[in-house]
Amino acid sequence: METITADVVVVGLGAFGSAALWRLAERGVDVVGIDRFDVGHDLGSSHGLTRLFRVACKEHPGLAPIARRSLELWTALGERYGETYVEQGGCLNVGAPGSSAVAGTVAAAEGAGVPLTHLDHDRFVAAYPQYAASDPTAVAALDPEGGICFPERNVRAHGRAAAEAGARIYPGTRVTEVELVDGGVRVVTPTVTFEAAQAVVAAGAWNGKLLPDLPLTPRRTPLYWFAPKADATESFDIADFPSFVYELPDGSGLWGHGSGDGFHIKIGLWEGAGMFHDTDPDELDRYIHPHRDIDMLAEAVAAAFPQIDPVPVKVIPCMITNSPDEQFLVGRPGGDPRLVVAGGDSGHGFKHAAGIGELLAQITVGETPYTAVDFMDPDRFRA
Ligand SMILES: Cc1cc2nc3c(=O)[nH]c(=O)nc-3n(C[C@H](O)[C@H](O)[C@H](O)COP(=O)(O)OP(=O)(O)OC[C@H]3O[C@@H](n4cnc5c(N)ncnc54)[C@H](O)[C@@H]3O)c2cc1C
Structure with a gap:
């Protein structure tokens, strides 16, 4: 089977993953993005033409800076592509x-x-x-x-910007396993194996299939x-x-x-x-x-x-994916330097997608995040 290498592999190119791919590629990271469907499809959580955009979010005060960062990134991207994202x-x-x-x-x-x-x-x-x-x-x-804001349009724009910044994108490729190995990860698909130092897993409702320890519950909505x-x-x-x-x-x-x-x-x-x-x-x-x-x-x-x-x-x-406190999971489970996750959207994640993508990129490359991320720590439910 063919093996493809990269510094970072992003698994899942929906709202969070496509944004992470874009923000990593913009930083010059050698990054590959994989999705079981295409970029901007209607089979996961990021379809249906529109989503509410809010900055004052009753779900958590820490979300306002993330929504504002999304707005900033989407506004700049909109100017580049002549489209409206918010x-x-x-x-x-x-x-x-x-x-x-x-x-x-x-x-x-x-x-x-x-x-x-x-x-x-x-x-x-x-x-x-x-x-x-x-x-x-x-x-x-x-x-x-x-x-x-506009889920399919914004996700496609993330994909376009990522590709223009050098990301390699593999649509129609289903990841069957994310294996943590010595010094990195092996991301297995039926046709190709990807080897990288790190994986960002943002598989939405399917996150639990790849990382069963995450406390996530997909829900038909x-x-x-x-x-x-x-x-x-x-x-x-x-x-x-x-x-x-x-x-x-x-x-x-x-x-x-x-x-x-x-x-x-x-x-x-x-x-x-x-x-x-x-x-x-x-x-x-x-x-x-x-x-x-x-x-x-x-x-x-x-x-x-x-x-x-x-x-x-x-x-x-459509589907949402709930976490126990209906807040996102963003970060490194168990502090593992090989793995970053983004999920648990709990039905309010799209407006934050670009801002979360930026955080995922920062966490992956070791930059200081532009805002507090503790409330989204994927380990917060561990005993
Ligand atoms: C009815 C409804 C209303 C909503 N309203 C709002 C709203 O008003 N405002 C708001 O901000 N948010 C809203 N949301 C929530 C928002 O849509 C989600 O937070 C967001 O779409 C979640 O993005 P995601 O990246 O986690 O998942 P997705 O966008 O689904 O991305 C996951 C990706 O991973 C891919 N994938 C999965 N498994 C694999 C695999 N094994 N191999 C390769 N690829 C894989 C999938 O194909 C998919 O592309 C709503 C959601 C619903 C359902």
């Missing part, structure tokens, strides 16, 4: 003042110096009449740096698009109905954004809503079940936004 129309965090959507975002914003605009219920509904049916306790905190009712009087264009995270009085929640150039209104349910199920990524059920996959969300959409037709116009399967 569209900043703001992100509304909606709920009761003490809800995690509002209080959690406010706390994260304070920690990270993100200037939110606070709207009491009357001002909020006057500015965004699409929320006229919201509970009278609902207020909004607008993250002006928020908006949307479809994507849904909607259209306004024919007699709707409000605009659901993204300019008027920007991206949002909306916690409902019962503690469940919706996220989404309005329609735009080439995409419909997108709305999803938060995790924990009882509609999504853990899955083996190789056995992902790609059939959309008319009731099981739709009814609970349709009911929530009908109640929250009565002017939107609650029957989705399109639904496609």
